[in-house]
Amino acid sequence: MAAPSFAEVIVEEREMVVNLPPEIADEEGRQRVTLRYLEGSRKATEGGGGGGGGGEGVEGASGMTVVLLHGRAFEAKTWKDIGTIDHLAAAGHRVIAVDLPGGKGRTSDSLSTRAAHEGFLAVLWQHFDLTNRSVLVSPSLSGRYSLPFVAQQSRLKTGRQLGGYVPVAPVMVNSYSDKISGSEVPALVLNGERDNPERAHFLAGLFVNHRVVIFKGAGHACYMDQPGFFNDLVGQFVMQRAVPANLQ
Numbered sequence: 001m002a003a004p005s006f007a008e009v010i011v012e013e014r015e016m017v018v019n020l021p022p023e024i025a026d027e028e029g030r031q032r033v034t035l036r037y038l039e040g041s042r043k044a045t046e047g048g049g050g051g052g053g054g055g056e057g058v059e060g061a062s063g064m065t066v067v068l069l070h071g072r073a074f075e076a077k078t079w080k081d082i083g084t085i086d087h088l089a090a091a092g093h094r095v096i097a098v099d100l101p102g103g104k105g106r107t108s109d110s111l112s113t114r115a116a117h118e119g120f121l122a123v124l125w126q127h128f129d130l131t132n133r134s135v136l137v138s139p140s141l142s143g144r145y146s147l148p149f150v151a152q153q154s155r156l157k158t159g160r161q162l163g164g165y166v167p168v169a170p171v172m173v174n175s176y177s178d179k180i181s182g183s184e185v186p187a188l189v190l191n192g193e194r195d196n197p198e199r200a201h202f203l204a205g206l207f208v209n210h211r212v213v214i215f216k217g218a219g220h221a222c223y224m225d226q227p228g229f230f231n232d233l234v235g236q237f238v239m240q241r242a243v244p245a246n247l248q
Contacts, residue, residue, distance in 0.1 A: 008042065008043040009040060009041070009042050009043070009085075009086045009089045009090050010040065010041055010042070010043050010089075011038055011039070011040045011080055011085055011086070011089070012038065012039050012040075013036070013037075013038060014036070014037055014038070014039050015034060015035060015036045015037070016034075016035055016037075016127065017032055017033070017034055017035075018032070018033045018034075018035050018123055018124065018127055019031060019032055019123075020032070020033065020116065020119070020120075020123060021119070021123070023115065023119070024113075024115045024116045024118070024119035024120070024123075033101055033111065035098065035099070035101070035124075036076070036099045037076055037096055037097060037098045037099060038076045038077065038079070038080060038085060038095075038096075038097040039094070039095065039096055039097075040080075040085040040086065040088065040089035040094075040095035040096075040097070041089050041094055041095070042061065042089050042090055042092060061092035061093075062091065062092035062093050062238075062239070062242045063133050063242060064092075064093045064094070064133050064134070064135065064163070064238050064239075064241060064242045065093065065094040065095075065096065065128070065130055065133065065134045065135070066088050066093050066094070066095050066096070066134070066135045066136075066137065066234070066238055067096050067097075067098065067124075067128075067130070067134060067135070067136050067137065068084065068085070068095065068096065068097040068098065068137045069098055069100060069136070069137065069138045069139065069142035069145060069146060070097075070098075070099075070100060070139060070140075070142060071139045071140030071141045071142060071221065072140060072141040073221075074139075074221070075099055076097035076098055076099045077097075078224075079095075079097040080097070082223060082224065082227035082230075082231070083227060083228075083231055084097075084223070084227070084230070084231050084234065085097055087231040087232075087234075087235055088231075088234065088235060088238065091235055091238070091239065093238055093242075096128060098124070100142060100145065101120070114144075117144045117145055117148070118145075118148035118149075119148075120145055121136075121145050121146065121148075121149035122149060122152060125149075125161050125162075130161055131161055131163075132160050132161055132162060132163045133163050133241070133242070134161065134162060134163055134164075135162075135163055135164035135165070135166065135234075135237065135238050135241055136149070136150075136162060136164070136165050136166065137166040137168070137234060138165070138166065138167050138168065138170055139167075139168035139169065139170065139221065139223065140168065140169055140170060140171060140220065140221070141171055142170065143167065143170025143171040143172050143173065144171060144172050146165070146167065146170060147167075147170060147172055147173065147175070147176040147180065148176060148179075149162070150162065150165050150176075150180055150183065150185055151176050151179035151180050151183075153183075153185055154179070154180055154182070154183035154184065154185055155179070160185070162185055163185075163186070163241045164185065164186045164187070164188070164237060164238065164241045165185050165186070165187045165188075165207075166187070166188045166189075166190065166234055166237060167187065167189055167190070167203060168190045168191065168221075168222065168223060169190075169191050169192065169195055169196075169199070169200070169220055169222075170203075173199065173202070173203050177202075177203075177206055180206045180207070181206045182206070182208060183206060183207050183208065184207075184208050184209065185207065185209075186207070186209045186210070186237075186241065187203075187204060187207040187209065187210040187211070188210075188211050188213070188233065188234070188237040189201075189203055189204040189207075189210060189211070189212045189213070190212075190213050190215065190222060190223075190230070190233065191212070191213075191214055191215065191222065192214070192215045192218035192219045192220055192221070192222035192225065193214050193215060193216050193217055193218055194217070194218065194219045194220075195218075195219055195220040195222070197214045200212055200214065211237075213233055215229065215230075
C-alpha cells in the first residue's frame with residue numbers, strides 16, 4: 001500500500017476562555033482568561049488516507065502534540081514566521097502556539113501572581129485534553145510557566161501528562177531546581193553559545209534523560225539566529241517521543 005500523501009499545512013487563529021480555579025486567580029480576582037493561540041495541523045490530500053477521509057484535516061496524525069510558548073519580545077506568530085509550526089505540523093504533529101497572558105501577542109488578559117503562573121499550564125493541559133504524548137517548548141520568560149509545571153509533573157509516579165520538555169534559556173531555574181532535580185521527563189536543553197551556556201548544563205543535569213545542544217555563535221533567542229537548526233532538533237526530539245521505547 002502506498003504511503004499517505006500530505007500536501008498542505010493548515011494554521012488557524014483560535015481563541016478560548018480559560019476558567020482558572022480560585023486558588024490561582026490573580027490579585028484582582030480574575031478567574032477567566034480569553035486565550036488566543038495558533039493551531040497547526042496537516043491536511044491529507046484527497047484519497048491520501050492517514051486515518052482521515054478524503055480531503056479531511058488530520059490533526060496530530062503522529063499522536064503527538066507540541067505546545068509552543070514564547071519569551072517577552074515574541075508571540076505565537078513568531079513560531080509561524082520562523083517555520084516551526086509548519087515544520088512540526090508537516091511531520092504529523094498537532095501544534096499549539098500560545099499567546100501568553102500579558103505578553104506581546106493577541107491575548108490581552110494578564111496574570112499577575114506567581115500562583116497564577118504556576119498553575120496556568122495545568123489548566124491549559126486540561127482544556128486541550130493533553131496526555132503524556134505532548135511536548136512543551138519554553139523559551140526565556142515563559143520559564144515562569146513551564147518550570148513549575150515540569151516540577152509538578154516530575155513528582156507524579158503515574159498519570160504524567162508531559163512527554164518531553166524543550167527549555168531554551170528559561171528564567172527562574174534556580175527557583176525550581178530542587179523540585180525538578182531527578183526528573184524523569186525527557187529534556188532537550190537548548191542554549192545560545194553567547195548566552196551563558198553553563199546555565200544550560202546545570203539545567204540539563206536536573207533531568208535523568210537529557211540532551212544539551214549549544215548553538216554556536218547564537219545569542220539568547222537561538223531559535224531566531226538559527227531557525228532551521230532549531231526546527232530540526234525539536235522535530236527529531238518530538239518524533240523520538242512518538243516512537244514507543246521498545247521500538248527505538
